[in-house]
């Protein structure tokens with residue numbers, strides 16, 4: 001069953017790492033729905049970002065919910081670390097979880113929500129048999145590793161397929177997209193079925209500020225769904 005709510009979720013990848021607490025407070029004031037931490041280990045993707053201690057240190061800066069997007073070689077080793085750091089939703093890449101059913105059950109048993117992320121080339125088929133353990137599907141619209149990349153519009157077909165898969169289930173699953181989401185691309189992703197839209201560059205680089213960026217993206221996504 002699809003979620004009807006449109007959520008705008010910032011990636012903090014483009015934030016000022018020297019003042020993360022302040023940037024998180026600014027995001028909360030700008031009306032974001034939750035915050036995504038792009039966790040990268042330098043192995044699954046050629047970049048290195050946030051450990052659980054950084055997230056735990058930032059937890060007290062805002063009441064906005066945290067989600068961890070684990071772009072790491074072996075997420076099973078880190079699941080409880082990011083839950084204990086204050087992330088209520090843990091997103092794992094199916095490409096890094098050979099025992100995905102067990103990984104998702106471990107997250108659920110630890111009291112967090114589960115997300116499954118699929119790289120552009122990964123077919124949806126891989127998650128068909130674990131949907132009962134899935135709270136969110138993340139369709140990557142860039143190849144993971146860096147912010148500021150171009151949106152891969154051919155993923156809209158896959159977003160449509162994911163939305164169809166979700167409509168056939170008997171529980172609520174959010175459909176998230178991440179990568180190159182901005183004023184010129186959000187409508188295509190929303191119209192295809194996405195209801196959680198992750199943006200980094202488009203939010204932090206908006207010359208009119210975060211509040212404008214969040215409301216502009218939200219209104220464009222809602223308009224696209226209603227047309």
Ligand code: DX5
Pocket residue numbers: 011013038069071142143144145146147148149178179180181198199200201202
């Ligand atoms: C890729 C990252 C980025 C980031 C958002 O691994 O996951 O997609 O969150 O990047 P922007 O919004 O700058 O394309």
